[in-house]
Each structure stands twice: as C-alpha cells, then as structure tokens.
Amino acid sequence: MSADDFIVTPWRVEGKIDYDKLIKQFGTEKITNDLLNRVTKLAGEDHFMLRRGIFFSHRDLKTILDEYEKGNKFFLYTGRGPSGHTHIGHLVPWVFAKWLQDKFNVNMYFQLTDDEKFYSKQDLSLEETKKFAYENALDFIALGFKPENTKIIIDTENIQTLYPIAAQVAKKINFSNTKAVFGFTNDTNIGMIFYTSLQSAPCFIEDKPVLIPLGVDQDPHFRLTRDVAPKIGKLKPALIHNIMIPSLQGPGGKMSASEENTTIYTTDSPEVVKKKISKYAFSGGQPDVEQHRKEGGNPDIDVSYQYLRIFFEPDDNALKKIHDDYKSGKMLTGELKEILIEKINNFLKIHQENREKARDKIDKFLFEN
Amino acid sequence: MSADDFIVTPWRVEGKIDYDKLIKQFGTEKITNDLLNRVTKLAGEDHFMLRRGIFFSHRDLKTILDEYEKGNKFFLYTGRGPSGHTHIGHLVPWVFAKWLQDKFNVNMYFQLTDDEKFYSKQDLSLEETKKFAYENALDFIALGFKPENTKIIIDTENIQTLYPIAAQVAKKINFSNTKAVFGFTNDTNIGMIFYTSLQSAPCFIEDKPVLIPLGVDQDPHFRLTRDVAPKIGKLKPALIHNIMIPSLQGPGGKMSASEENTTIYTTDSPEVVKKKISKYAFSGGQPDVEQHRKEGGNPDIDVSYQYLRIFFEPDDNALKKIHDDYKSGKMLTGELKEILIEKINNFLKIHQENREKARDKIDKFLFEN
Numbered sequence: 001m002s003a004d005d006f007i008v009t010p011w012r013v014e015g016k017i018d019y020d021k022l023i024k025q026f027g028t029e030k031i032t033n034d035l036l037n038r039v040t041k042l043a044g045e046d047h048f049m050l051r052r053g054i055f056f057s058h059r060d061l062k063t064i065l066d067e068y069e070k071g072n073k074f075f076l077y078t079g080r081g082p083s084g085h086t087h088i089g090h091l092v093p094w095v096f097a098k099w100l101q102d103k104f105n106v107n108m109y110f111q112l113t114d115d116e117k118f119y120s121k122q123d124l125s126l127e128e129t130k131k132f133a134y135e136n137a138l139d140f141i142a143l144g145f146k147p148e149n150t151k152i153i154i155d156t157e158n159i160q161t162l163y164p165i166a167a168q169v170a171k172k173i174n175f176s177n178t179k180a181v182f183g184f185t186n187d188t189n190i191g192m193i194f195y196t197s198l199q200s201a202p203c204f205i206e207d208k209p210v211l212i213p214l215g216v217d218q219d220p221h222f223r224l225t226r227d228v229a230p231k232i233g234k235l236k237p238a239l240i241h242n243i244m245i246p247s248l249q250g251p252g253g254k255m256s257a258s259e260e261n262t263t264i265y266t267t268d269s270p271e272v273v274k275k276k277i278s279k280y281a282f283s284g285g286q287p288d289v290e291q292h293r294k295e296g297g298n299p300d301i302d303v304s305y306q307y308l309r310i311f312f313e314p315d316d317n318a319l320k321k322i323h324d325d326y327k328s329g330k331m332l333t334g335e336l337k338e339i340l341i342e343k344i345n346n347f348l349k350i351h352q353e354n355r356e357k358a359r360d361k362i363d364k365f366l367f368e369n
Numbered sequence: 370m371s372a373d374d375f376i377v378t379p380w381r382v383e384g385k386i387d388y389d390k391l392i393k394q395f396g397t398e399k400i401t402n403d404l405l406n407r408v409t410k411l412a413g414e415d416h417f418m419l420r421r422g423i424f425f426s427h428r429d430l431k432t433i434l435d436e437y438e439k440g441n442k443f444f445l446y447t448g449r450g451p452s453g454h455t456h457i458g459h460l461v462p463w464v465f466a467k468w469l470q471d472k473f474n475v476n477m478y479f480q481l482t483d484d485e486k487f488y489s490k491q492d493l494s495l496e497e498t499k500k501f502a503y504e505n506a507l508d509f510i511a512l513g514f515k516p517e518n519t520k521i522i523i524d525t526e527n528i529q530t531l532y533p534i535a536a537q538v539a540k541k542i543n544f545s546n547t548k549a550v551f552g553f554t555n556d557t558n559i560g561m562i563f564y565t566s567l568q569s570a571p572c573f574i575e576d577k578p579v580l581i582p583l584g585v586d587q588d589p590h591f592r593l594t595r596d597v598a599p600k601i602g603k604l605k606p607a608l609i610h611n612i613m614i615p616s617l618q619g620p621g622g623k624m625s626a627s628e629e630n631t632t633i634y635t636t637d638s639p640e641v642v643k644k645k646i647s648k649y650a651f652s653g654g655q656p657d658v659e660q661h662r663k664e665g666g667n668p669d670i671d672v673s674y675q676y677l678r679i680f681f682e683p684d685d686n687a688l689k690k691i692h693d694d695y696k697s698g699k700m701l702t703g704e705l706k707e708i709l710i711e712k713i714n715n716f717l718k719i720h721q722e723n724r725e726k727a728r729d730k731i732d733k734f735l736f737e738n
Contacts, residue, residue: 115536126536156536160529161737167484167495167525170560174545178559188548191539194563367531 008217009182011120013244019056019216026219028057028241038065043103048314049096049242057216059226060238064211068104074209074238076101077202078109079153082132083121086139088344089245092311093213096242098143100213101150108150109202109367115155118198119191130156137362139266142354147364155198160369162201168195172228181220200225203237216241245310246303250282266355269344276354277304277341278305278334285328285333296329297336304333304340312343377586378551382613386717388425388585396590397426399630407434412472417683418465418611418711425712428595429607433580443578446571448480448522451501452490455508456632457713458614461680462582467512470519477519478736479509482659484524485568488560496585498641499525506731508635511723516733524567529738531570539566541597542652550589569594572606586608614632614679615672619651635724639714644708646673646701653695654702663699666705673702673709681712 006015008022021032024235027352029103035058040046042065049055058295078097081091094110101108112133118126133154140152155162162285178184192271199221212222219241226236247262264273284302286292299305305326313319324333371428377391392399400419404427409415411434418424433443436564447466449459463479470477481502487495502523509521515533524531547562548551568590572579581591588610595605616631631650653671655661668674674695691708694700 020687065610115532118536153402156533159532163484163528163532164495164525167560170563171488171558173559174556175553175559175562176555179555184544184547186545187543189540190542190563191536191567194539194559257663352691365486 006062008244010218010220011182013217014278017244019243022216023057026057026216026223027029027215028059028219028239029061031056031058031061031084035061035065038177042068043100047096047099048316049092049310051316052309053243054092054310055213055242057241058239059219059222060236061211061240064209064238067209072209073106074106074211075107075109075210077109077111077205077210077237078214079113079202080136080140081113081117081120082129082136083117083124083334084132085265085267086136087265088307088311089263091139091266092137092242092245093215094140094143095311096240098145098214100211100286101145105207106149108145109156109205110145110150111136111152111153111199111202112136113155113195113199115159115191116195119195124148126156130154134362137206137365138358139351141361141365142266142360145365147261147361148331150365151365151367152362153202158367158369161205162288165201165204166194166197166234168204169200169228172231173197173224177224177227181224185340196221200228200320203229204232204234209235210237214238214239214241215244216340217236217244228242244309246282246306247278248280248282248303250301250303251287264344266348266351268348270336270348273344273348274341277344279338281307281340283333283337285336286329289332290331293329297326297331297333299320299323299326302326302336304336307340308343312340312347320351379587379589380551382586385557386613388612391585392426395585395592397428397585397588397608398430400425400427400430400609401572404430407628412469413435414472415464416468417685418461418679420685421678422612423461424453424465424582424609424611426610427608428588428591429605429610430580433578434605436547436578441578442473442475443580444476444478444575445592446478446480446574446581447583448482448571448604449505449509450482450486450489450660451498451505452493452719453501454634454636456634457676457680458514459505460635461509461582461611461614463509465609466582467514469580470514475518476575477514478522478574479506479514479519480524480568480571481505481641482524482564482568484528484560485564488558488564495525497738499523503731507724507727508720510727510730510734511635511720513723514734516730519734520736521731521734522736527736527738528567530574530736531567534570534573535563535566537601538569538594538597541600542566542593542629543661546593546596547551549591565593568709569597572598573601578604580608581608583608583610584613586613602696604693608671612679615651615675617645617649617651617672619670619672622625635717635720638716639717641719642713643710645704646713650676650681650706650709652702652706654705655698658701661701662698666695666700666702668692668695671695671702671705673705676709676710681709682718 006017008114036050076097078093114129114133117129137152203225222237249262282303283297286295286345317358375386378436405419447462483502486498505523572594591606598605609715618631651672653667655664695705
C-alpha cells in the first residue's frame with residue numbers, strides 16, 4: 001500500500017482515504033450543491049452533516065427526490081453489525097436518518113446483523129452478537145425514534161421474514177460477484193458468502209423506493225443489491241454515504257468497536273471519556289506550547305476538532321471560531337480537548353438516560369415476522 | 370465419461386453405477402451380513418430392502434446400534450427436494466424410515482427443501498417449490514406416519530429454527546469445501562453455496578444421535594456435516610444409503626421428478642401407469658417372442674423386474690419365481706409388465722386415498738418454530 005493508497009471494504013478500512021478518488025473507485029456520485037439545496041428545500045431546513053460534507057456521496061438520491069415530489073414516499077433503512085458496544089461513530093448515520101425521517105415523514109427500518117458478525121469474527125458466538133444487537137438497539141432508540149414508524153430487525157430473530165426475500169437475491173448472485181465486490185477467497189466461509197443477500201433483504205421489505213444512509217464502507221453490499229434489483233422486478237435502492245469516522249488515534253482507518261482505546265463508547269462514563277480524549281485523541285498541535293503559539297495547530301488532522309465538526313458542534317459559527325483559534329495557535333490542544341470532552345459528556349449524559357428508558361420500550365420497536 | 374464411468378452428486382446422476390466402486394469413491398462402508406443380522410435382531414424382524422441390498426451402504430450405523438443397545442435412542446431424519454410431484458422412487462427411503470421408526474420407536478424429522486430446489490432450478494419460483502413441498506408432504510404422511518413422533522420441516526417455513534443451527538455449520542465450511550464436495554464453480558449462486566448448511570441443520574435439532582436413510586446421491590451433503598459436527602461440539606450424523614431407483618427408461622441415471630415420461634408419479638391414474646409402463650419401461654427381454662422363449666430375458670436390466678425387487682414385491686418367493694420365469698423365457702416382457710402394473714395400481718389406489726386424507730392431518734405434522 002503506497003503512501004496515498006487506501007482500502008475501503010465492509011470489513012476493512014485502512015489508509016488515508018481520498019474521498020474524491022473513492023467516489024470514482026466505487027462509481028458513486030458526489031453530492032453537489034444543487035442536490036444539497038434540493039434536499040434542504042424539500043426538508044424545510046438544512047443539516048450540518050450535509051453542509052459540511054459528512055454525507056458526501058450518493059446513488060440515485062435524485063430519483064428518490066423526484067418520486068417524493070410526485071407524492072411517492074420512500075422509506076429509510078440502515079443498520080449496524082453488532083460486534084460490540086455502540087461507539088459515537090455509529091451514531092452519525094442514525095442521527096442523520098432520524099432527521100430525514102422527521103423531515104420527510106417516512107418509515108424507518110434498522111437492521112442488526114448478528115449473523116454477519118458471527119460469520120466474520122472468529123471469536124464471537126451467535127449468543128454474543130445477539131446480546132450486542134439488543135444493546136445496540138438501545139442506542140438507536142435513545143436517539144428519539146418512534147415505534148409507530150420505526151422497526152428494528154435482528155437477523156436471527158427476523159430470518160423468517162428476511163430469508164424468502166434474501167433467497168430471491170441470492171439466486172442472482174454468484175461466487176464471482178462476491179469475489180469481485182468483497183474480495184472473498186476460497187477460504188471464505190459460506191455463511192459470509194451468503195450473508196450479503198440478507199443485508200439486501202430489508203431493501204425490499206416495503207413496495208416503495210428505499211433510501212439508505214450509511215457509512216461508505218458498506219456501499220459494496222448495495223452495489224450487488226442494485227445489480228440484482230431489476231432482475232427480480234424491484235427498484236434499485238438509493239444510498240447516501242457518510243465519510244468514515246476517524247478513530248481517536250487519527251486519520252487512516254475508522255473508529256472500531258473492537259479496539260477499546262481508539263473508541264468512545266456510548267456507555268463510557270465522564271471520567272473514561274476525559275481519559276480517552278486526553279490520552280489518546282490524535283492531536284494536530286505542535287510538540288510544545290511555545291511552538292504551538294507561534295505556528296498554530298492543524299484542525300484538518302486533529303481528531304478532537306474533527307469530532308466537533310462531524311457530530312458534536314452543529315453551530316457553524318462556534319465551529320469556525322474553534323477552527324480559527326486552533327489554527328492560529330490561540331487555542332491549545334488541551335483547551336480544544338476540554339471543549340470536546342464537555343460536549344461529549346453533555347451528549348452522553350442525556351443519551352445514557354434515554355438508553356436506560358429504551359429498555360422498557362424496545363419490544364414496541366422489534367419487527368414482528 | 371468412459372463405458373463404466375458414472376457420476377453421482379446431489380444434482381446429477383449419470384451412467385451405470387458400480388456401487389462397490391461408489392462405496393470406495395465416497396468412503397462409505399458396505400452393509401455386511403453381520404451388520405444386517407444385527408439390525409434384524411434389534412428390530413425383531415428383517416426388511417426386504419436390507420436383505421436385497423436396496424440399502425447397501427452406511428456411515429456409523431454401528432455406533433447408532435451400539436448406543437441403542439446401551440439405551441440411548443437415536444432419531445431419524447430424511448427429506449426431499451420439492452421440484453415436482455412425488456414419484457415412486459422417492460418412497461423407497463421413506464418406507465424404510467417408517468419401518469425403522471416403528472421397530473426402534475424413535476422420532477422422525479422430514480425436511481422439504483423448497484429453497485434448495487428454487488436455487489438449483491432456473492425456472493422454478495419459490496412459490497412453486499413451496500407448493501410442491503406441501504404436495505410432497507401428503508405422500509409422506511400417506512405412508513402412515515404419526516404426528517406424535519413425526520415432524521415435517523419446510524425450509525422457508527421453519528427457517529426461524531433452522532437458520533441459527535445452520536449458521537454454526539456455515540461458519541465452519543468454506544467455498545473450497547463446497548467445490549471439493551459438490552463441484553461448485555465461481556458461477557454457482559450464493560444461495561446454493563450456503564444451502565448445504567441448511568440440509569445439515571436438522572441433524573442437530575435434537576441432542577441425540579441421528580440416523581439418516583437416504584439416496585446415496587445425497588451423501589456429499591452429510592460428508593460436510595460429519596466433518597463439521599465435532600468442530601461445533603456435536604455428534605456426527607450416521608447414514609444408511611439406498612441405491613438410485615432407475616428411471617423407466619432403464620439403468621443409468623435415477624428416476625427424475627422433472628422428466629414426465631421416465632417417472633411414475635404417486636398421483637398417476639391406473640391408465641397412465643399402464644401406459645407409462647407398457648410404453649416406456651425398459652425391457653430386458655428379446656426383440657421377439659420366439660427369441661425370448663428360446664434365450665430368455667435379463668431381469669438385471671429389466672426395469673419392471675427391478676421395480677418389483679426394489680419396492681413392489683416384498684415376498685422373496687414370489688419375486689424368485691418371476692425372476693426365474695423371466696430369465697428362462699417362460700414369462701414374456703408383456704406378462705412381467707402386467708404384474709408390475711397391477712402391483713403399482715393396487716399400491717397407488719390405497720396411497721391416493723391416504724394422500725387425500727392427509728390433507729386434513731397435515732397441520733398436525735408441521736414443525737412449529
């Protein structure tokens with residue numbers, strides 16, 4: 001892997017990602033200003049994640065909007081592979097999906113792929129991934145979804161509904177296709193090989209167009225789904241992609257639920273958050289205060305600044321002030337980290353309360369076969 | 370494929386099968402006289418399908434008997450791929466399984482693999498294979514099984530139970546394994562690739578040893594299951610194999626539900642049976658009566674005789690008389706066919722009555738997730 005190379009697959013993200021290159025590599029479309037303005041107009045307001053390019057790419061978003069303007073509603077679908085507790089990176093597409101749901105008044109399906117994580121992680125049992133699925137569901141519900149228009153699908157619990165749909169998809173995908181798209185080899189287990197058809201299934205759970213907000217690393221699954229859709233008489237799913245959320249240890253790779261010190265979990269205490277950010281958050285600052293005051297920091301690579309930009313500081317003016325102060329050297333890395341720690345802990349205080357309340361509500365959200 | 374070559378896979382049977390060679394090729398064990406006598410002693414009587422070598426091969430049948438003698442019961446499992454109506458060849462392992470169930474007083478699971486036939490047959494929809502599954506279930510029930518100790522599994526209806534078990538198996542099988550055992554290629558669809566793990570699942574549905582009576586062409590599936598079983602802390606399934614039932618058009622290949630004129634369906638009318646046997650049943654007789662009287666017929670290749678031997682004439686003395694008369698030329702092909710037509714029609718008269726009665730009982734047999 002040369003200096004500017006990177007790898008993005010559903011199971012591996014490495015290197016410093018050049019998102020313009022990735023758009024070309026994946027064959028997706030950049031979200032232009034025109035498209036952004038159209039979403040904003042239909043939604044009645046804009047969203048900082050669109051404005052700031054956190055959601056940067058799409059497939060067929062225009063078609064979704066065309067149909068919506070004609071009065072044909074879409075539905076939303078996203079999900080999570082439950083290999084551990086939820087971290088703050090996972091919340092990005094969920095929060096954005098919630099905003100879309102509220103503004104466009106549409107149904108939402110959230111898939112927890114306990115089987116996938118069992119197939120892909122040598123050391124995880126199906127009992128463990130299912131346990132994490134229920135834990136992750138609490139985080140999703142805590143963001144304020146309503147059971148009236150939001151259903152949670154857990155693969156092993158809802159296989160009765162998913163499998164007949166997945167079978168239609170699976171018949172149209174061969175091993176070569178999965179090799180080309182996921183890089184599977186002869187050593188890949190047959191659960192993993194079949195699995196992509198189960199991630200396709202919720203796309204066809206309603207007879208409407210679907211829009212999927214998701215991390216761009218998951219795009220390959222739906223590339224296959226989009227190829228298959230017309231062959232089984234269905235509409236191609238539309239996608240809107242967010243960038244990878246960097247790990248605490250900096251750009252290159254994404255935040256991973258399985259590496260504890262690179263990750264802020266939604267269940268972390270204020271003390272743990274403080275410690276992780278202080279100790280591990282990759283800094284764009286200078287080696288000492290004197291040099292920092294003189295030369296300034298680099299917010300583009302500073303993880304604390306990036307977390308504010310991506311999630312924790314929706315106010316553009318406040319963010320710009322932090323950016324400029326850090327860049328000029330007026331703000332020290334320690335001060336920037338203090339701001340982020342406070343923002344995260346304020347968010348998590350409310351989130352953790354809602355998360356506990358979600359335990360009593362979860363049954364209302366579970367999809368019934 | 371040279372003269373004495375043959376191919377036996379779950380989806381393709383061709384050539385004149387040398388069963389001794391097949392035992393070596395598959396790595397199974399021949400049912401010896403000792404083993405046959407042991408089954409007979411434990412069962413309290415013998416069965417003509419064992420005596421005549423219709424069931425000719427096994428894996429771990431000795432272990433099943435050892436455990437049974439210690440008081441540890443096994444359970445039975447067999448099945449059918451519902452690609453069409455049931456033909457009389459399908460009944461062979463079912464009738465034998467019923468005998469085993471009665472004599473050993475054990476539970477029985479019958480799997481109808483509607484998904485497999487959907488994956489493997491380009492022109493069949495899942496609705497069609499499921500419809501055939503329910504039709505095939507009637508034939509199974511018609512043989513006299515009791516709902517108290519017999520459950521029918523339909524893959525797409527019982528996937529909620531099967532999938533978590535299949536997932537354990539699927540994680541331990543890679544694409545190479547399926548290539549080696551089934552001859553899959555890069556063009557094989559991913560439903561087909563995954564499917565073998567679903568045929569494995571019923572092996573582990575009870576925490577007891579399982580014995581599977583089945584056509585020897587299905588052995589490859591359970592070769593994989595047997596490799597996986599110890600890796601997931603389970604007992605290896607034991608198998609008892611029957612020979613392939615020849616098509617009407619003669620030795621080489623098996624009776625196929627998808628080729629109408631080579632097959633007697635359980636739903637055929639007496640007239641249709643008469644016509645099919647008279648017109649299509651491959652004859653071991655001579656070209657004309659004079660030559661037949663002089664040289665005699667060859668019962669070894671005569672399909673009508675073989676059907677009597679395999680299924681329709683359990684009485685050894687009666688069968689021997691037919692054999693000798695045909696071989697000597699005393700019995701003409703037309704006379705032999707008359708005997709078979711009457712036997713089949715007598716059998717089907719009762720079977721078809723029971724089949725209709727089964728419609729009211731089927732619900733009691735369906736496995737509940």
